[in-house]
Amino acid sequence: MIRFGIGIVIAIIVGIVILGGIKRIASFADKVVPFMAFGYVAASLYILFVQRENLIPAFKMIFTSAFGFQEAAGGVLGFSVAQAMRW
Numbered sequence: 001m002i003r004f005g006i007g008i009v010i011a012i013i014v015g016i017v018i019l020g021g022i023k024r025i026a027s028f029a030d031k032v033v034p035f036m037a038f039g040y041v042a043a044s045l046y047i048l049f050v051q052r053e054n055l056i057p058a059f060k061m062i063f064t065s066a067f068g069f070q071e072a073a074g075g076v077l078g079f080s081v082a083q084a085m086r087w
Contacts, residue, residue, distance in 0.1 A: 017028045048055065065071070 017024055
């Protein structure tokens with residue numbers, strides 16, 4: 001029941017913002033985006049902190065796996081396809 005109530009409240013807020021036009025949408029975004037960005041950075045830092053013992057092995061695997069014949073061939077193939085699509 002509480003989920004339904006929360007859904008109704010969010011739907012009303014979204015409706016007010018959308019019906020307010022582009023200026024109200026921009027105003028709402030101006031207020032909300034900084035909090036969203038902070039939340040994203042905070043969550044990312046938390047995950048990095050919790051997984052701190054896996055950071056060095058992860059970076060090592062990224063760099064050892066990034067430079068090889070198969071990876072270079074994939075890059076050449078991708079570039080070739082992109083160039084072919086331009087024509």
